[in-house]
Amino acid sequence: MITTGCVVVDITIRDVAALAGVSPATASRVMSGHPATSPAARARVAAAASELDYHPNAQAQALRNTRTDSIGLLVPDVRNPFFADLAHTVEQAALVEGYVTLLGNANERKEQQDRYLDTLISRRVDGIIAAPLGDGSGNIRSLIERGIPTVFVDRTISSIDVPSVTTDSEAGIRQAVKHLATLGHTRIGYISGPQTTSTGRDRFAAFTSAIADTGLSQDPELVYLGDFQSASGSAGVHALLELTDPPTALLAADSLMAVGAIAILHKRSLRIGTDIAMIAFDDIEWFALLNPALSVISHSVEDMGRIAVELLLRVIAGDSPESVVLPSELIIRDSSSSCIAPAAAAEASAPAIQSAAIQSAAIQSAAIQSAGENRHE
Amino acid sequence: MITTGCVVVDITIRDVAALAGVSPATASRVMSGHPATSPAARARVAAAASELDYHPNAQAQALRNTRTDSIGLLVPDVRNPFFADLAHTVEQAALVEGYVTLLGNANERKEQQDRYLDTLISRRVDGIIAAPLGDGSGNIRSLIERGIPTVFVDRTISSIDVPSVTTDSEAGIRQAVKHLATLGHTRIGYISGPQTTSTGRDRFAAFTSAIADTGLSQDPELVYLGDFQSASGSAGVHALLELTDPPTALLAADSLMAVGAIAILHKRSLRIGTDIAMIAFDDIEWFALLNPALSVISHSVEDMGRIAVELLLRVIAGDSPESVVLPSELIIRDSSSSCIAPAAAAEASAPAIQSAAIQSAAIQSAAIQSAGENRHE
DNA sequence: TGTGATCATGGAATGGTTTCCATGGAATCG
DNA sequence: CGATTCCATGGAAACCATTCCATGATCACA
Incomplete structure (x- = not known):
């Protein structure tokens, strides 16, 4: 290490080579484990490198090689x-x-x-x-x-x-909708992700088709268009609960919107699982710690990350691997386990007028409410 | 863009220069905004660069310059x-x-x-x-x-x-201990971070001194040595609740251990805030969403990140800035707001024998229990 | 002992960018 | 119109690691 005043000058492979008494070429060969090196050179270069605490300049390596690792x-x-x-x-x-x-x-x-x-x-x-x-x-x-x-x-x-x-959000969402239907829910509120993302679109499509297949209410007012952000989850709950005929169950398209939704439900003193059922897409460790524990549509982020790296390595190797679709599945916890009589849920809504289902038709034009720009997840 | 079969060849500044009809030197000057360039050259180089979708090779730049940005x-x-x-x-x-x-x-x-x-x-x-x-x-x-x-x-x-x-964990932890003392707690369990980290040591020291100053029980059995990981929080709660004279309040030295602790409290059907008080170091958005909401010792991660960058830039500029210590403060929520009679808490413990404080002295040798290696935060 | 093979080694080129230095042209002023 | 200055420009070196190619030495075998 050469120090000039307080400024430390980078040590290069030439410095190592010089100290070891060999040429940079030999030093390089030793470093990269090239076979054509004598034991003596290997030892001296290794000693010099550790003596000088040599760290090869990655820029220079990348410039010479094609790979940057x-x-x-x-x-x-x-x-x-x-x-x-x-x-x-x-x-x-x-x-x-x-x-x-x-x-x-x-x-x-x-x-x-x-x-x-x-x-x-x-x-x-x-x-x-x-x-x-x-x-x-x-x-x-x-x-x-x-x-x-x-x-x-x-x-x-x-x-x-x-x-x-x-x-494959389809399977999980279908399970969730069926599960809620089994509990007696007919009006499920959906807090959607932005339609500018494939996940937002896929999940919404899955929800729509599951709802149709299960014969539940397809009232477009039950869909709030969020942006995968926490704040839009809050806004969604506000909007959905203000409906004249509010939902008795909520499905949020991602974890952050679920967080925002839960915050508002708490603030409104609605008991999750009792007054209103709730399920979120994405499993987060502490969702199980909530009281009541939150039901989720789970998919494996570990598999996703691991496989993504696997695919990328194959693409780098010149291969053209097939895309992979991972499964999703419903995990039922307390936030959606008890049957709810429709009346109980109606109670839960703010000062809503009960049987004014006719009104909702009139407002349907403003059905899908936007939360702002296209955002994440 | 030059394509050879399917392999795309990197385009260099020479390609841009050639297309613009200038030398690489001039092209470089245009890119870096050097003043000694003619408007004509500027225009032609800019056009060529965007035409070729030129992205300078950062390796080469870094090699030449000293900075990598x-x-x-x-x-x-x-x-x-x-x-x-x-x-x-x-x-x-x-x-x-x-x-x-x-x-x-x-x-x-x-x-x-x-x-x-x-x-x-x-x-x-x-x-x-x-x-x-x-x-x-x-x-x-x-x-x-x-x-x-x-x-x-x-x-x-x-x-x-x-x-x-x-x-400065001192202030927040002192507030927390005093707050718990005011509520009538005398035995506070502390789930500590590893003593191999400065934060683990500091927070533990702050806790110890606050306990001493407030005149609460300094029973070393009330301290569980965790590793800032969720699992050690769980283990800590298990250990502390098994004590013959268990704590009536818990303080966890980070959020992950708090998560682990809460999971176990739920599993044991202990009502947080009622059966046992709980406070965590680190404020996490959704801690406020728990039911009951979790009291925390909060410190600003935004300030910390911002200032760290600020300091680093000054060091890079050759300056020697002073270290910064940020404040911490207690945020009281429902997990630690109601007064607890000592008896009520004793009930909460497992099949513990009430007034066997003598026993604890005997076990004190095994007082500080380790959760494993030194870990994070 | 001589020839061929083997092998460690060093010189030099390479990669892409920036910048010093020199050049040449244009513009300005006397 | 000539001399001086200014300025845009291009050539070439430098940054650092790697690798091809050539060199020289050693060794073995005939």
């Missing part, structure tokens, strides 16, 4: 526990394969997603795992055009054809 | 909501300043921390923000010796002198 992971929001878990599993799985993960947080904004994709491209990551937002415009298209190995996770973009790992 | 953030566990939030704020604050954040997840293991530090050093990040684990050995020392700008966040390592942003 790094992958990019683009998520819409790290604060969403689902994506925090995903980041964790992807990162661990990648590490095992010798890759470092660069985490990019789109923060639910397309411009930040583009900015991160830009830096990931500039850094020449070997591949990218993305839970994309927006349509297929912007840098996400550059990715494909430049032939950068890409895999979508959780979400997809229909206009862009890359391997993906997604969840 | 990236910082490393090393956290012990992304799945811990506190560190997920920290990652988010640091990343956003850094982005504003033009830096990309490389997130490293030590996953609570020293060897992984060393591995990540290694790659961060190799990638020549301009600086590192770390919530370190372990003593000052390993690559964390290399950081300092190489003069890599480093800032500690949340935790510190006493043998390593770098600027830091930490929380």
Whole structure:
């Protein structure tokens, strides 16, 4: 280590070579385990490297080699526990394969997603795992055009054809709707994700078809269009409870909106599981700790992360793997286990007029209420 | 874009320069906004760059320049909501300043921390923000010796002198203990963090001194030594409730251990806030959603992240900023708001013998119970 | 002993970008 | 109109690690 005043000068392979009394070429061969090296050289170079605490310059290596041994992971929001878990599993799985993960947080904004994709491209990551937002415009298209190995996770973009790992929300949502129907619910409120994301669309479609098949109320007023954010869950509950004929059960399309919804139910002193049933998509560890414990539609984030890395490695290797669809399943807990008489639920609503179902038809034009822009998950 | 079969060849600044009809030098000057460029050249280069969808090779830039415009953030566990939030704020604050954040997840293991530090050093990040684990050995020392700008966040390592942003746990914990004392509690159980981390030590010291000053029971059996992980919170509750004279209130040193603790309290059908009071260190959004809402000692993760970036930038600029200590404060919610008669709490314990305080003295040798290795937060 | 093979080693080129230095042209002023 | 300045531009070096190619040495075998 050469110190000039207080500024430390980087030590290069030449320094190591010099100290070991060999050429940089030999030093490099020793480092990379090339067979054509003498035991003496190996020992001296190793000693010199550790003596100088040599860390090869990754930029220079990447410039010379084609690989950077790094992958990019683009998520819409790290604060969403689902994506925090995903980041964790992807990162661990990648590490095992010798890759470092660069985490990019789109923060639910397309411009930040583009900015991160830009830096990931500039850094020449070997591949990218993305839970994309927006349509297929912007840098996400550059990715494909430049032939950068890409895999979508959780979400997809229909206009862009890359391997993906997604969840079959259909099965879980169908189970949830049937389960609620069995308990006697006929009017299920649905807090939907944004229709600009594939997950938002898929889950909504699954809900709609499940409702139709089960013969429950298809009143469009029962659907609130949220944005996968906590605040829109709150707004959704407000809106749904203000209906003249409010739902007796709620289904939230992601965990954050469920959190927002629960907060409002508490504030309104509605007893979850008793006054109103509640089920959320996405299983979060502490949902089981709520009182009552929250029923969820669960899907394995570990499998998703692990498989995403697996697919990406195959794409990097030049393969064209098939997309994978993971199952979802209903986990019934106390928030949706007791039968509710329709009357009990009607009580629960604010000062609503009971049998004014006629009114709802009049307001149906404003049925799907938006919560703002397209957001995450 | 030049395509050879299916393999896309990287486009370089030479390609852009050629298309624009200028030299690479001029093209470079245009890109970096160098003033010595003619309007005509600027226009032609800009056009060529966008035409070719040129993304400069960050490796080559970093090799040439000294800066990489990236910082490393090393956290012990992304799945811990506190560190997920920290990652988010640091990343956003850094982005504003033009830096990309490389997130490293030590996953609570020293060897992984060393591995990540290694790659961060190799990638020549301009600086590192770390919530370190372990003593000052390993690559964390290399950081300092190489003069890599480093800032500690949340935790510190006493043998390593770098600027830091930490929380003054003292104030919040003192408030919590006094608050519980006011409610009539005399035996407060403490689920501690590992003594191998500065936060574990600080919070424990604060608890001990607050207990002494308030004149409450200093029975060492009331302290369970956890590891900041959820499972150790569960184990702690088990251990503390098995005491012959169990605590009537619990204080957990972080949110994850609180989660584990709550799970067990539920399982044992103890009513939080009624049968036993509970307070957790770290405020997590949904703690307020629990029923009853959880009292917490809150500290601002936003401030912590923001200031950490601020400090790091100053270190990078050659400055030697002072460390910052942020305040903590008690937020009282329903989990610790009602007065409890000592008898009521004793009931809550398992089949414990009431006034066998003599026994506890006998077991004191096994007083501080370990939950395993040193872990995170 | 000589020839061929084997093998460790060093020199030099390469990758993409930036920047110093020199050049040449245009513009300005006397 | 000539001299001076300014300024845009291009050539080339530098950053650091890797690898091809050539060199020289050693060894074995005929």
